[in-house]
Amino acid sequence: MTFEPEVRERLERDAKQIIGRYPKPRSALLPLLHLVQSEEGHVSQDGIEFCAEQLGITPAQVTGVSTFYTQYKHQPVGEYHVGVCINTLCAVMGGDQIWNELTEHTGVGHDEATPDGKVSLERIECNAACDFAPVMMVNWEFFDNMTPEKAKQLVDDLRSGKEVLPSRGPNKLCSWKDASRVLAGFPDGRAHEGVQAGPESLRGLELAKQRGWQAPSSDTGKAAPHEPVQAREITDPPPNEPGKPIGGDVKPGSQEGRNQ
Numbered sequence: 464m465t466f467e468p469e470v471r472e473r474l475e476r477d478a479k480q481i482i483g484r485y486p487k488p489r490s491a492l493l494p495l496l497h498l499v500q501s502e503e504g505h506v507s508q509d510g511i512e513f514c515a516e517q518l519g520i521t522p523a524q525v526t527g528v529s530t531f532y533t534q535y536k537h538q539p540v541g542e543y544h545v546g547v548c549i550n551t552l553c554a555v556m557g558g559d560q561i562w563n564e565l566t567e568h569t570g571v572g573h574d575e576a577t578p579d580g581k582v583s584l585e586r587i588e589c590n591a592a593c594d595f596a597p598v599m600m601v602n603w604e605f606f607d608n609m610t611p612e613k614a615k616q617l618v619d620d621l622r623s624g625k626e627v628l629p630s631r632g633p634n635k636l637c638s639w640k641d642a643s644r645v646l647a648g649f650p651d652g653r654a655h656e657g658v659q660a661g662p663e664s665l666r667g668l669e670l671a672k673q674r675g676w677q678a679p680s681s682d683t684g685k686a687a688p689h690e691p692v693q694a695r696e697i698t699d700p701p702p703n704e705p706g707k708p709i710g711g712d713v714k715p716g717s718q719e720g721r722n723q
């Protein structure tokens with residue numbers, strides 16, 4: 464199957480715009496793969512051949528890149544692609560348990576979609592959100608401080624069409640195809656919506672401001688302006704039970720805070 468003429472025309476127009484952003488056409492391969500993924504929901508053989516033609520490279524070269532990065536899917540995924548972080552910190556905070564219970568609950572495994580095509584699951588590595596572990600993602604938006612119960616509820620809500628909001632970021636969860644189009648370089652205008660960095664992520668900055676700490680001078684010939692931090696100067700964070708959200712009042716950056 465090849466792209467319908469009107470689809471191909473639209474893709475060629477978008478591809479031209481993407482390629483024009485780079486000094487060499489082949490540098491545009493990653494966003495171009497997201498573009499074809501935004502059309503079909505995955506990178507098909509047609510998509511691979513389209514990218515190769517547009518960039519003047521071989522389908523084998525495109526395949527080599529698209530199979531290296533796990534963000535490119537070679538089988539259809541769900542409208543909502545759900546990632547469960549099973550990297551070290553999330554795993555010990557409950558990520559492994561979430562993965563086990565979620566696969567049992569949905570009956571699907573890694574990179575597989577539910578029969579209704581609504582949800583697919585992926586075991587993902589660190590999402591650079593360890594301060595909110597265990598973390599999940601839906602179409603690359605964050606769901607922080609998850610538990611097995613919250614994870615199952617999230618997937619049930621997505622399948623039933625109930626609106627859910629990520630813990631941080633945009634005020635609307637877009638589809639997998641729409642997220643792929645944003646990654647291709649066509650912003651949806653939502654990049655600055657919602658909570659950008661949660662309180663946990665800003666704790667270090669807050670402490671530095673309170674104590675007047677500054678980054679060392681970039682001039683390596685000069686002495687660092689401050690003495691090293693002493694252990695007694697650092698206060699302990701409040702205790703937290705593994706797998707449970709950080710206690711206290713509901714925070715603006717928490718999933719509970721947005722989905723009540």
Ligand code: FES
Pocket residue numbers: 548549550551552553554588589590591592593596597598
């Ligand atoms: S280990 Fe899960 S976000 Fe870092």
